Amino acid sequence: MKTKRRIADPFDALGNQYRRDIVELLARKPRSVQEIADHLPISRPAVSRHLSVLNRAGLVSDEQIGARRLYRLDEPGAEAARRYLAQVWGNVGVRFKIFAENTKPRKR
């Protein structure tokens, strides 16, 4: 995970649902591969592959702490995560608005 030579596009990196999930998980706190896998319906090797993509995109870095290797969002990655969350709310808001404006109240 040290090399960052082959840079992946952060936008592409976030084009995968599990990688977005991982970014959301890491936005809360640094976690190990196992801790990430515990929250997702995918295997540890799959989590590692996604982390590798996120690392090449400059979104995630890792650090050895004692016996544990923890993954965390890079600073720009944290911004990306925040932007992503803003988009989630935007998406939620628009879908809510369209639905509310095109449905009739049930009662009365």
Next chain:
Amino acid sequence: MIEPLRISFEVACSPDHAFETWTERATAWWPPEHTVSHQRGAEIVFEPGTGGRIYERTPQGEEIEWGEIMRWDPPRVLSYRWHIATDPANATQVEIVFRELPDSKTRVDIEHGGWDRLGEMGQAWRDANHAGWDGVLPSYSQAARS
């Protein structure tokens, strides 16, 4: 304190209908890709009233907790603890205020806060706070229209 994320928009319906749509029909409009199970047919439930659970029920009947309602004040205010895809200990808070406007419209103000307790990501969130929110909705509205 870390500034909450804030987003506001107008919707062409009454506050009653807006509140009801948010709490009773989320299954119909919540983006399916932002559920935990990512399954079509997952149902989203807001149990009415303070202390009510918010959860996702998968087609297999599994219930996945998303949060708890802290303030249930229809049709004006809804707030809840929010810990979708994370530990309840890391919950943030969402508050939604519906305000009646002239011409049968409603202003919806969403505030997503409580980031301070999340600790070390705080500074990055604070630094990035001013980016991202402005203009999110208009661009999505345009995408939805085109």
